[in-house]
Amino acid sequence: MSASDLGMRIERPEQLLRDRVVDVVREAILRGSLAPGRRLTERELGELTGVSRTSLREALRHLQAEGLVESSESRGLRVAVLTPEVVGHLYDVRAALEPAAVELFVRCATAEQVAALAATRRLDEPEPEVELQATREFYRILLEGTANPILQQMAGSIDARIHALRRVSLRAPGRQLKSRREIDDILAAIKSGDAARAVELARLHVLAAKEAALVAVRSLERTEAS
Known part of the structure; x- marks a missing residue:
């Protein structure tokens, strides 16, 4: 597979080179070009x-x-392999952080940030990859609108792995549509200023996402073992 196939060629030497490499390899992992379990050699990556x-x-x-x-x-x-134990830990942390982020967003976000959040959801049955990127942008704006750098840092530390898990969990039958509706409901509560409802919907969304991710990961394990 060539560099052009994966879109990993480094083109911006003005940015610190290590950071550019991190960004490029991370994105290749998140979009699935470098799949879980794939061996990473310095020669191939070079x-x-x-x-x-x-x-x-x-x-x-x-x-x-x-x-x-x-x-x-x-x-x-190798690219990290998702296990049920890791998935459980990640979503338990997300279940604590995401409702807190939603509550802070309702309290602190500007009208422009609310509008930007809403703009990420103007989707009409998009392709899964398009929806994944829109969802990632939704959460980026959500965290930015909390005006809390500590929460942003904590959530940011697990953001990449959560995004990778979304790609897995959306494979579950019906999960993509259900997830879209859950996020849209959260947005509606945010726009109405109903923090309590938005927080509860965020909590339920994370629990549903955790269940879907665990089902998908266990299914992958059974497939690989057979």
């Missing part, structure tokens, strides 16, 4: 990105700290 092994090592250490990359049994690195 060919795909066109950067030195030193920059790649630094970037991979950063991605390992984010939980997107992990050590493999062969002593190398």
Whole structure:
């Protein structure tokens, strides 16, 4: 597979090179071009990105700290494999953070931020990839509107893995439509200024997303074991 196929060639040397590599490899993982369990070698990544092994090592250490990359049994690195235990932990943290973010957004967001949040939901049965990106933008604006840098930092630390899990959980039959409706309901409560309802809807949305993600991950495990 060529660099052009994966869209990983580094083109902006003015940005700190390690950060550019982190961004590019992270995005390749999030969009599924680098699938869970795929072995990551410095040689292949060097060919795909066109950067030195030193920059790649630094970037991979950063991605390992984010939980997107992990050590493999062969002593190398691989794209992190999702397990039910990891999924449970991630969604338990999300269940604590997301309702708090929604409540703060209702209290602190500007009219412009509310409008920007609403703009991400103007979708008419989009393709799954389009909806995934719109949902990611929804949560980016939501966190920005909390005006709380500590919450933003905490949520940001798990954002990439949660986004990867959305890609998995939306495979469950009917989950994409149900998720869309849940988020739209949260937005309606936010727009009406009903913080209590928005918080409760956010909590229920996370619980439903957790259940769908666990079902999908367990299904993948059974498929790989067969």
